[in-house]
Amino acid sequence: MWHKFHQGRCYKYVIIPKKNYFSMVPTVYYKLHYIxxxxxxxxxxxxxxxQHFHPKADEVVHGVRIETADSLHPHQSTHSIHKRSTDAADQPLRILLFYDESVFRLDEDKFELINNTVLPEAVQFWEQALMVRETKGVIRLNRKCNSTQVFVKNGLTHCIDNCKKVTMCGEVEVPKEHLDVCRVCNATGQNCRNDESTQAGEGIENADFIFYVSARQTERCHKGLTVAYAAHCQQEAHLDRPIAGHANLCPDSISTKPQELQTLLSTVKHEILHALGFSVSLYAFFRDDEGRPRTPRKPDTGKPYLxxxxxxxxxxxxxxxxxxxxxxxxxxxxxxxxxxxxxxxxxxxxxxxxxxxxxxxxxxxxxxxxxxxxxxxxxxxxxxxxxxxxxxxxxxxxxxxxxxxxxxxxxxxxxxxxxxxxxxxxxxxxxxxxxxxxxxxxxxxxxxxxxxxxxxxxxxxxx
CATH class of the missing domain: 3.90.132.10 (Leishmanolysin , domain 2)
Structure with a gap:
C-alpha cells in the first residue's frame, strides 16, 4: 500500500494528513572573539x-522527461535554456512524499512524530526556502535498464533489449503508476521501440520533486549511530535537476524525547538537501545562470566525464x-x-x-x-x-x-x-x-x- 502526501491534497492514494507547522530553526546569537x-x-x-551514501554514477537514472505547457511536440524532452531570473517562471518548490509500508511499521509514537511533525516541517522549510522552474503536466520516472549502456533517440532514453522488472529508488520500489513505458533498442541501437509488455503509468501531478520514504533498520544505520540517510535517484533531461530521491529513517535511532526534536528535525532537513542538490554526485551537473553546464560534457552522452x-x-x-x-x-x-x-x-x-x-x-x-x-x-x-x-x-x-x-x-x-x-x-x-x-x-x-x-x-x- 502506497500513501501519498502533498500539502494536504487528496489524490487516488490514501492521504497522509499534514499539520500546519512552521519550521522552527534555532538561532544562537554569540560572538566568536575568544580563542x-x-x-x-x-x-x-x-x-x-x-554518512551521505551518495549514489554511484550507474545507480542514477538520467533523462526523465518533464512535460511542460509550452512543449511543442510530445517527444520533446528539452527546451530552450532560459537564464536564471526572478520572473514568474520560478515557483516555490513542491515536494511530494511517498511512504512505503515500512514507515507504517514504526512504533505508534515514532510514526506520529515523523508523520505529523518532522517530515511536514522539514518539507515545508525547503518548499519555502527554494524556488524552481515550475513543472507542468505529469512526471513519469524512467525505468531502470539491466545494462548500464543506454541509447537516446528523439530525446527519449532506451534500454538495450529490456528494462528491469523493478525500478528502485534507494530501499523503495517505485510504483508502476509512477513509471513511463519501457523503451528498448537492440545492442547496436537499432529497432528502437516501446516494449509492449509495459505501459506508462498515470504519473505524478502538481510536484517538482518526488521523495520516497522508508523506515528500515539497514546495515547503513550503523547500530544506532545514523538517524537517516538520503540521496537522489533520478534526474530530469532538461537541466539535470534531481527530480526523485529517497530517504531511509533508521527506526532504532529515532528519539521521541522532546529535547531531541530539534536535532531530529535538523537531521531530516539536512538529508533532504543532499537529495535536492548538496551532494558530491551532483556537483558535476551544476549550471550557471545562463543554464550552461559549469562542467564540460562528453559529446556522445551529454554527461560529464566519469x-x-x-x-x-x-x-x-x-x-x-x-x-x-x-x-x-x-x-x-x-x-x-x-x-x-x-x-x-x-x-x-x-x-x-x-x-x-x-x-x-x-x-x-x-x-x-x-x-x-x-x-x-x-x-x-x-x-x-x-x-x-x-x-x-x-x-x-x-x-x-x-x-x-x-x-x-x-x-x-x-x-x-x-x-x-x-x-x-x-x-x-x-x-x-x-x-x-x-x-x-x-x-x-x-x-x-x-x-x-x-x-x-x-x-x-x-x-
Missing amino acids: IGLLLLPMITSGHNC NEKLQIHQWSNQTIRKVVREKWAVRGGHVRKVVDMMVTPRVVDEVRKHFDCPLLEGAELEDQGGEGTSLTHWEKRILENEAMTGTHTQSPVFSRITLALMEDSGWYRANYSMAAPLSWGKGLGCNFVMNSCKEWIQANNGSTSNERDNWLRYAGNQI
Missing part, C-alpha cells in the same frame, strides 16, 4: 555524524577548486595543505562577506570523515554549527552560504529570508578562515581570563 572556543570544540559537538576512482561524474574547477596552503601551522612546524573549495560565484560572495575576507577563494569543503562525509559537507573547523557540516552540533542553522550553493546549482532560486544567522567566525577575517586553528590561537593568545570564562559559560550551555 578558548576553538579548544572546546570537542565539548560542544554532538555525536550525530552524517571519475573512475570515485565512480561519480567529475566536476570542473569552476565548481570545486583545489587550493594550496603552503605553510599550514601544525605541532612541530608547518606542512603543505591542499583544501577543496566550492568556488561558485554566490558561495564565494557569501563566505567573503561572512568572514570579512576579500582574499578567500571559496567555501572550504570537509576533508575528513571518509567517503560519506568528505567533500559533501562544509568544513567543520570554519563553519562549526552550519547545519550542512558533517557532524551535527547543538543549535545548527541553515545559513545564507548553504542557500547560495543551492542557487549556484542553476536549479533553484533561494529565499534568503529563510536563512538563519551564522555567528561562528563572523567578521574574524582572513587569519581565521585561511589558517590553522594552531596559528589562530598563537596569534590571539592574549585573551583575558574574562574572555575564557565567557567561553566556558557558552560551552556549558551547549553541553
Whole structure:
C-alpha cells in the first residue's frame, strides 16, 4: 500500500494528513572573539555524524522527461535554456512524499512524530526556502535498464533489449503508476521501440520533486549511530535537476524525547538537501545562470566525464577548486595543505562577506570523515554549527552560504529570508578562515581570563 502526501491534497492514494507547522530553526546569537572556543570544540559537538551514501554514477537514472505547457511536440524532452531570473517562471518548490509500508511499521509514537511533525516541517522549510522552474503536466520516472549502456533517440532514453522488472529508488520500489513505458533498442541501437509488455503509468501531478520514504533498520544505520540517510535517484533531461530521491529513517535511532526534536528535525532537513542538490554526485551537473553546464560534457552522452576512482561524474574547477596552503601551522612546524573549495560565484560572495575576507577563494569543503562525509559537507573547523557540516552540533542553522550553493546549482532560486544567522567566525577575517586553528590561537593568545570564562559559560550551555 502506497500513501501519498502533498500539502494536504487528496489524490487516488490514501492521504497522509499534514499539520500546519512552521519550521522552527534555532538561532544562537554569540560572538566568536575568544580563542578558548576553538579548544572546546570537542565539548560542544554532538555525536550525530552524517554518512551521505551518495549514489554511484550507474545507480542514477538520467533523462526523465518533464512535460511542460509550452512543449511543442510530445517527444520533446528539452527546451530552450532560459537564464536564471526572478520572473514568474520560478515557483516555490513542491515536494511530494511517498511512504512505503515500512514507515507504517514504526512504533505508534515514532510514526506520529515523523508523520505529523518532522517530515511536514522539514518539507515545508525547503518548499519555502527554494524556488524552481515550475513543472507542468505529469512526471513519469524512467525505468531502470539491466545494462548500464543506454541509447537516446528523439530525446527519449532506451534500454538495450529490456528494462528491469523493478525500478528502485534507494530501499523503495517505485510504483508502476509512477513509471513511463519501457523503451528498448537492440545492442547496436537499432529497432528502437516501446516494449509492449509495459505501459506508462498515470504519473505524478502538481510536484517538482518526488521523495520516497522508508523506515528500515539497514546495515547503513550503523547500530544506532545514523538517524537517516538520503540521496537522489533520478534526474530530469532538461537541466539535470534531481527530480526523485529517497530517504531511509533508521527506526532504532529515532528519539521521541522532546529535547531531541530539534536535532531530529535538523537531521531530516539536512538529508533532504543532499537529495535536492548538496551532494558530491551532483556537483558535476551544476549550471550557471545562463543554464550552461559549469562542467564540460562528453559529446556522445551529454554527461560529464566519469571519475573512475570515485565512480561519480567529475566536476570542473569552476565548481570545486583545489587550493594550496603552503605553510599550514601544525605541532612541530608547518606542512603543505591542499583544501577543496566550492568556488561558485554566490558561495564565494557569501563566505567573503561572512568572514570579512576579500582574499578567500571559496567555501572550504570537509576533508575528513571518509567517503560519506568528505567533500559533501562544509568544513567543520570554519563553519562549526552550519547545519550542512558533517557532524551535527547543538543549535545548527541553515545559513545564507548553504542557500547560495543551492542557487549556484542553476536549479533553484533561494529565499534568503529563510536563512538563519551564522555567528561562528563572523567578521574574524582572513587569519581565521585561511589558517590553522594552531596559528589562530598563537596569534590571539592574549585573551583575558574574562574572555575564557565567557567561553566556558557558552560551552556549558551547549553541553
